[in-house]
Amino acid sequence: MMLKNGNACGNPGEKKFASRSQEIRECLGTLAGRDLRLVSVSLLLLLVVSVGVLGLIFPNLMPTTRISCADLRLLPQLLFGLMSLIVFFNVYVVLHKREMSATTRRLVDELIFNERMEAVSLIDPTTQLFNRRAMEQMLTHEVARTNRLDATLSLLVLDISDFEAISNRLGTQETEHVLYETAQLVRNTFRSSDMVFRHKETQFLVVMPHTSEQQVDFAIKRLEGEVARHNSEFRSIAELAFGCGAAQFTPCSRITDTLLSAEHKAFLHKHDFVPVF
Numbered sequence: 516m517m518l519k520n521g522n523a524c525g526n527p528g529e530k531k532f533a534s535r536s537q538e539i540r541e542c543l544g545t546l547a548g549r550d551l552r553l554v555s556v557s558l559l560l561l562l563v564v565s566v567g568v569l570g571l572i573f574p575n576l577m578p579t580t581r582i583s584c585a586d587l588r589l590l591p592q593l594l595f596g597l598m599s600l601i602v603f604f605n606v607y608v609v610l611h612k613r614e615m616s617a618t619t620r621r622l623v624d625e626l627i628f629n630e631r632m633e634a635v636s637l638i639d640p641t642t643q644l645f646n647r648r649a650m651e652q653m654l655t656h657e658v659a660r661t662n663r664l665d666a667t668l669s670l671l672v673l674d675i676s677d678f679e680a681i682s683n684r685l686g687t688q689e690t691e692h693v694l695y696e697t698a699q700l701v702r703n704t705f706r707s708s709d710m711v712f713r714h715k716e717t718q719f720l721v722v723m724p725h726t727s728e729q730q731v732d733f734a735i736k737r738l739e740g741e742v743a744r745h746n747s748e749f750r751s752i753a754e755l756a757f758g759c760g761a762a763q764f765t766p767c768s769r770i771t772d773t774l775l776s777a778e779h780k781a782f783l784h785k786h787d788f789v790p791v792f
Contacts, residue, residue, distance in 0.1 A: 542622055557608055561601075639713040641691050642698035650712040654722055657710075658770050661724070668764040669731050670773055671721040672781040673701060673738075676756040678717040685753065693753050696745075700755075704741045705734060718781070720774075728763035735759050758785020 637649035645653065661668040675681075675697065682690045701719050702711045714720035723731060738757070746754050760780025764773045 557604070641694050642713045643695065644698050644702065644719070645710065645712045647712065647714065650714065650720060650722075653710055653712075654770060657722055657724060658764065661764060662766050665766060666725055667727050669723045669726045669728050670762055670764065670777045671723060671731055671734070672714065672760045672774075672777040673719040673721065674758040674760075674781045674785050675717040676758055676785055681753045696749075697755060700741055700745055701738070704738045709734075718778075720777075728761050731761040735761070758782065760784055 637645055637652075639646040657668060660666070681693060685693065698711075698713065698719065701721070705711060705721055705723070708724060709726075710722040712720045712722070721734075723734070726734075738759075742755050742757065749755075758781045760777045760782070762773045762776035762780065764770060
């Protein structure tokens, strides 16, 4: 466990993805700024050329300007020069925008890849729950919010009973399926505002904002009902039971102490040493 006073130590690989994602966002912002400047220059050039063409074609619009016959003979060449300038500039703009579009697509693809990798690194592959790395980040944020708002926060540890016997009887593949089904049962039982993590091999951690330790009892009773319903359907495969331990976080204290208290209660409840609730 790497939590200390609500602070977490990030994973180097995850920091690498997050840092690269930030760099890509900055590059995309720079490209957007260059694109805007290019459009501005294009409009300015169009305005200057338009004024110049109007001045050549309609000299009466500029009464102070006198154009000789020689100047009029040069009019086609001047128009050709202006048109060539416009064409060359448009070619440059098209090529530049094509290059910028290709760079933008490459950066967006890399950004999507980095964000996916960052998300995958926070998910436990067996249970599809948040893993301990995600727990360290999200719990730190929740502790800071709880301290700031002087709110309540409770932790609930759920430890699967007789997991070793289940594993020995079913084998690796079926055991992983049982773990997945158990994780989904736990996640679907609790509120959407509660965060469920795979804490250890046989343990789940439920972080419950705005919940006192006494209010956790209602959630545990709801979970017991879901477990009983599950066992009535799948008892022949693996009968499910949990050791439960809840603890309420005290503002400005160490979250590790709260977690250790919940783990201790779950251990006692799992082995029927004392009634926890």
